[in-house]
Structure formats: C-alpha cells, structure tokens
Amino acid sequence: MEGKMNAVYMTKPEAGAWEYVEDAPIPQIKDDEVLMEIKACGICGTDHSLHGWNEAIANSYNIQFPAIFGHEFSGVIAEVGPNAPADLKVGMRVTANPVLFDNTCAYCDKGQVNICDNRPFYGTDLPGAFAKYMAIRGSNVIPMPDEVSFVQGALLEPLCVALNAVERIHPEAGETALVMGPGPIGLLMVAVLRQAYGIKKVLCSGLANDVKRLEVAEKLGAITINGSECDVVEKVKELTGGKGPEMILDAAGHFTVVQQAVEMVAKGGRIGITGLPAKPSTIPMTPIAMRQISIIGSRAYERKHWRQALNLMANGLDISLVSNFVLPLSDWKKGMELIDAGEGLRVILEP
Numbered sequence: 001m002e003g004k005m006n007a008v009y010m011t012k013p014e015a016g017a018w019e020y021v022e023d024a025p026i027p028q029i030k031d032d033e034v035l036m037e038i039k040a041c042g043i044c045g046t047d048h049s050l051h052g053w054n055e056a057i058a059n060s061y062n063i064q065f066p067a068i069f070g071h072e073f074s075g076v077i078a079e080v081g082p083n084a085p086a087d088l089k090v091g092m093r094v095t096a097n098p099v100l101f102d103n104t105c106a107y108c109d110k111g112q113v114n115i116c117d118n119r120p121f122y123g124t125d126l127p128g129a130f131a132k133y134m135a136i137r138g139s140n141v142i143p144m145p146d147e148v149s150f151v152q153g154a155l156l157e158p159l160c161v162a163l164n165a166v167e168r169i170h171p172e173a174g175e176t177a178l179v180m181g182p183g184p185i186g187l188l189m190v191a192v193l194r195q196a197y198g199i200k201k202v203l204c205s206g207l208a209n210d211v212k213r214l215e216v217a218e219k220l221g222a223i224t225i226n227g228s229e230c231d232v233v234e235k236v237k238e239l240t241g242g243k244g245p246e247m248i249l250d251a252a253g254h255f256t257v258v259q260q261a262v263e264m265v266a267k268g269g270r271i272g273i274t275g276l277p278a279k280p281s282t283i284p285m286t287p288i289a290m291r292q293i294s295i296i297g298s299r300a301y302e303r304k305h306w307r308q309a310l311n312l313m314a315n316g317l318d319i320s321l322v323s324n325f326v327l328p329l330s331d332w333k334k335g336m337e338l339i340d341a342g343e344g345l346r347v348i349l350e351p
Contacts, residue, residue, distance in 0.1 A: 001026050001035055001079050006351055007131035008332050009066040015053040020330050024068075027127060027135040034088055034138045035079035036096070039150035041129040042072035042158065042323070043335050043347045045183065045253075050124070051336055056278045061124040070130035070349075071098035071123030074144060074153025084138030093144045095153045096136050097306060098122040103139075114164070114300040130329065132351040142306050147314045151323055154348050155188075159309045159319065160301035161274065162188035163196075167305075168298050169247045169272040171197045176245040178203040178236060179222070180261065181252030182213035184322050184346045185274060187220060189249050191319050194221040196312055203239060205232050209342045216321050216345065236264045244269065255279040258295070262287055270294045322346050 007024035011017045029035050047069045049057040074095045080088050088094075100120045101113035108116050122128050122136055144153050166189055171177065177193050179186045182204050193199040204217040208228035218224050225235050237244060244266040250257045253275025261271045262284055271293060287293065313319075322345050327335050329351040338344030 001028075001133070005132035006329055007068055008070075008329060009068060010050065010063075011066050013053060013058065013063070013065065016051065017053075018051055018332065020332060024131060026133045029079060029081050029135045031081045031083040032138055033081045033135050034077050034084050034141055036073075036075040036094065036129075036134045036136060036141075037078040038073050038075040038129045038132060038134055038351050040074050040154040040326075040348050040350055041070040041329075042154045043070075043332075043339065043344070043349065044072055044158065045185070046071075046124070048336065048339050054278060057276065061121065063124060067124075068127040068129075068131050069123050070128035071121065072154050072157040072346075073129035073134070074150045074156070075129075075134075077141070078133065081138060085141075087143075088138055088141055093146070093150075093153075094141050095144055095156050095306075096122070096142060097140045097301075097303065098128070098157065099300060100126065100137060100140065111302050111304065114302055130332065130349065130351075142310070145310065145314050148310065151326060151348050152313055152319075155319060155323055155346060156306065156309050156313070157301075158184055158346065159188050159192075159313075160305040161185055161298075162192050163305045163308055164301040165189060165249055165251075165272050165274045165298040166192045166197065168296050169249065169270040171199055171247060173198070175199065175247060176201040176203065176240055177247040177249065178205065178245040178261075178264065179217075179249045179251055180205050180257050181250065181254075181275060182206040182210050182217045182224075183251060186249070186251030187213065187216055187322050187345065188319060189251055190217050190220045190222045191317065191322075195317055203236060203245065205236070212343060213345065216324075219321055233260060233263050240266070246270070248272070250275045253277050255281045257281075258283055262293060265291075265293055267291045268293075270296055272296050272298055274298045323348050326350060
C-alpha cells in the first residue's frame with residue numbers, strides 16, 4: 001500500500017523529542033508480514049520512560065531515530081504478504097505479540113519466547129503502533145474474537161505481562177497476595193489474582209500520588225494501603241496477623257521495593273519481580289536464606305498467555321477500569337500529561 005499516514009515520531013535521544021506528523025510514509029511490508037491498520041494503542045510505562053529519555057530503559061533497546069514507539073495495540077489487517085500465514089485475511093480484527101522471537105533458540109523450543117536469545121521488539125527496536133499503519137511479521141499476529149473491542153485489544157499485551165507474573169509465583173487457594181505499585185500492570189495483577197485465580201485477600205500498596213489508582217485497586221477487590229499515611233511493612237503485618245503475605249508482586253519498579261518485600265513476606269513465601277528500577281537494589285541475603293524466601297523474575301509473556309488473555313476477556317474478565325482515557329493520536333501530549341499527573345492509567349491512543 002502506498003501513501004501517507006499520521007504517526008508520532010521520537011526524533012532524537014532527548015527528553016520530550018516527540019513529534020506528531022501527518023505525512024509519514026505507510027510502511028511497505030515484506031513477504032512474511034502483514035500491514036495492520038491500527039485502531040487503538042496504549043501508552044505503556046516504557047513509552048512514558050522513553051518520552052522522558054530514561055537512559056536505563058533506553059539502553060535496553062536498539063532504537064533507531066526517528067523512531068515510532070507503541071507496542072500495545074489492536075487493529076484490522078489491511079494487507080497480507082504472500083508468505084504470511086494463510087489464515088490471515090484482509091479485514092480481520094487482530095492484535096499481535098510485539099516480541100520478534102527467532103523461533104530457533106533453546107528458549108523458543110521450550111515456548112519461552114519472552115527470553116529468546118534474539119528478540120527485537122516492535123515499538124522500540126522496530127517501528128511500532130503510534131501510527132495509522134504498522135508492518136509486522138504475520139506469525140506474530142493473533143486474531144481477536146468479536147467480543148473483544150479494539151480498546152480491550154490494546155490491553156491484551158499488559159494483561160499478558162500480569163498473567164505471566166502471577167503464574168510464576170504459583171498462587172494457591174487460601175493464600176494472601178500483596179501487589180506493590182497500583183500502576184496499570186499492578187492493577188491488572190490485582191484483577192488476575194481476584195478474578196482468574198480466585199484469591200480472596202489481595203492487598204495493594206501505593207504512595208501519596210497513587211490515591212486515584214488505589215481507588216481503582218479497591219474497586220477491583222483489593223485492600224489498599226497508602227504508604228504516605230502509614231508504615232507499609234507494619235500495616236501489611238497487621239493485615240496478615242503478623243505472618244506476612246505468601247505472595248508479593250513488585251509492580252512499582254523502585255529500587256527499594258524488593259528490600260521492603262523481603263521484610264514483609266511470609267516464611268516460605270514468593271516475591272515476583274516485574275518492575276524495572278532505574279537504580280540497583282540492595283537485598284538482605286540472610287533472611288532470604290533463613291526464611292526460605294523465593295525471588296522470581298518475570299519478563300513479558302509467553303505465547304500461551306495471549307490465548308489465556310483472549311479467553312479471559314471473551315468470558316468476562318473486567319479490566320475496563322484500567323483504560324480510563326481514550327484520545328486521538330494527535331493528543332498524545334495530553335496522554336503523557338495525564339500519566340504525569342497520576343490520572344492516566346492506561347491511556348489509549350486512536351490514530
């Protein structure tokens with residue numbers, strides 16, 4: 001397809017160097033790719049960090065300027081390459097896994113495409129979905145059922161992150177969970193724990209600027225803790241009868257969180273790490289050994305989590321509270337301001 005499209009570019013490695021244009025060239029697809037007409041794309045925490053040019057995050061990718069970010073998206077197939085999967089047709093409603101896994105390494109053989117040895121990422125290393133059209137490998141494309149809206153489709157990627165993180169700490173009936181950080185990923189963890197795993201007692205902690213987000217966590221079924229009003233460690237112990245939660249999920253990405261989690265978690269408990277702090281963390285090793293605490297990392301998602309997320313959404317998983325603003329792509333700056341103010345959870349942009 002020839003022509004021009006609207007898009008948001010980051011023009012150089014400098015805070016705020018984003019620019020909305022209406023004359024970007026429509027990408028030309030390779031034989032194994034499809035062209036997606038993007039209907040909705042969420043502003044992720046990674047996008048927000050790159051807008052502010054957080055070098056710790058930026059250095060994790062191979063960004064080529066001018067860059068088009070955006071990796072949480074849904075849309076309609078506009079064009080299909082001759083070597084793309086035969087079941088993909090023009091007009092299909094789809095989302096896509098933004099991890100360009102190589103499908104040849106030992107980790108891909110085990111289904112662990114999230115830790116593939118060679119995994120460039122659409123929306124950072126490769127052009128993403130803050131644009132009207134996006135080229136993507138056909139084997140990464142995932143059809144969406146009619147029951148899942150385009151806005152919901154843009155939440156599938158972060159929901160998959162939450163599903164992988166929760167699965168890796170092995171929730172068991174009757175246990176208590178604590179989610180540290182009520183950002184979009186943390187809120188999705190609360191929803192998954194409560195609605196998908198049936199965990200009755202889920203705590204969620206935040207800070208002074210998280211008041212509105214903690215209100216959402218409460219609506220999703222969590223017992224909330226405002227760290228600006230109390231000592232989080234003491235409050236968690238009080239709420240768990242001095243034992244501590246069996247499961248703690250770090251969705252805050254602050255370097256102090258893991259140390260705090262070690263103080264709170266129950267003996268034999270599990271701490272799941274999803275947040276990406278800008279500074280190194282200091283972790284006391286002796287209590288980890290003496291109290292037999294497990295620390296479990298979690299990166300992105302495996303292919304199975306996309307099917308799980310679609311099935312959960314199609315069968316009524318309610319995460320509508322997480323996408324609280326839907327704006328045109330041209331209003332991307334307002335979206336960033338809403339996130340800065342702590343009002344925007346998952347801001348969805350529509351090209």
